[in-house]
Amino acid sequence: MSGVRSNRGILTIRENGITYDTNMDKAELFGSRFAAVSSDENLTNSFKTRKAEVEKQMQAELEDSHNTSTVDNEKINCEFEMHEMLDALKSCKKNSAPGEDRISYEILKHIPRSSQIVILKFYNHVWRNGYLPPDWKESMIRRMLKPDKLPFNVISYRPVALTSTLCKLMEKMVSTRLRWWMEDKQLFNKFQFGFRKNRSTIDQILRLADDAHKAVHNKQYTLAVMIDLEKAFDLVWHIR
Numbered sequence: 001m002s003g004v005r006s007n008r009g010i011l012t013i014r015e016n017g018i019t020y021d022t023n024m025d026k027a028e029l030f031g032s033r034f035a036a037v038s039s040d041e042n043l044t045n046s047f048k049t050r051k052a053e054v055e056k057q058m059q060a061e062l063e064d065s066h067n068t069s070t071v072d073n074e075k076i077n078c079e080f081e082m083h084e085m086l087d088a089l090k091s092c093k094k095n096s097a098p099g100e101d102r103i104s105y106e107i108l109k110h111i112p113r114s115s116q117i118v119i120l121k122f123y124n125h126v127w128r129n130g131y132l133p134p135d136w137k138e139s140m141i142r143r144m145l146k147p148d149k150l151p152f153n154v155i156s157y158r159p160v161a162l163t164s165t166l167c168k169l170m171e172k173m174v175s176t177r178l179r180w181w182m183e184d185k186q187l188f189n190k191f192q193f194g195f196r197k198n199r200s201t202i203d204q205i206l207r208l209a210d211d212a213h214k215a216v217h218n219k220q221y222t223l224a225v226m227i228d229l230e231k232a233f234d235l236v237w238h239i240r
Helices: 023-037 045-067 071-076 082-090 105-110 113-129 165-184 201-217 229-239
Strands: 013-015 018-020 140-145 157-162
Touching: 013 023, 018 023, 023 140, 023 157, 071 165, 082 105, 082 113, 082 165, 105 165, 113 165
Parallel strands: none
Antiparallel strands: 013 018, 140 157
């Protein structure tokens, strides 16, 4: 209706001297390519071993937490309230694409309160039983052409997973409660700034600059390890 064509066809794809013309052949090619990116075959043996150990440890801790019932556990595991769902819904992107059920965030925002109460009851049912609906574990994979890339090359596309908005809304509710719990119990490292509210990498840069100025004033040294060497050199030169 707005005059924008959102469903664009895929051009003919050529891969290893083979031409893929039909939509089915193209879909199979993209599926195999995208699946190979996240395949366990890309992982090293040491990483697989460590991954298995961590999963085993987490499973043991989860079983221990189920066996011990404390006031704190009851507080974090209590049922969700309406304000939690509405706050999470406000933070959802307006133009986010829906999943296979075609339910968008706009629909969830404008449905009557009686319908929102039903959804909240459904969320609490999932929360109590710890069982996710099978549809929430599936997603539609759409291909997106990377900027300034050739459209007939399969490596020029990246996958975008469209999952259920109902699932993502509940994920936001759980994530918000978990972050509140971690902050309230002071379980975060005081030097962790990533994935925390009202904190960013700028805080770490200011902290590093402050340590460097103190070291210069006291005729000492400050050691910092950075991934981006260009930014590191610019920062050190600015401090000097």
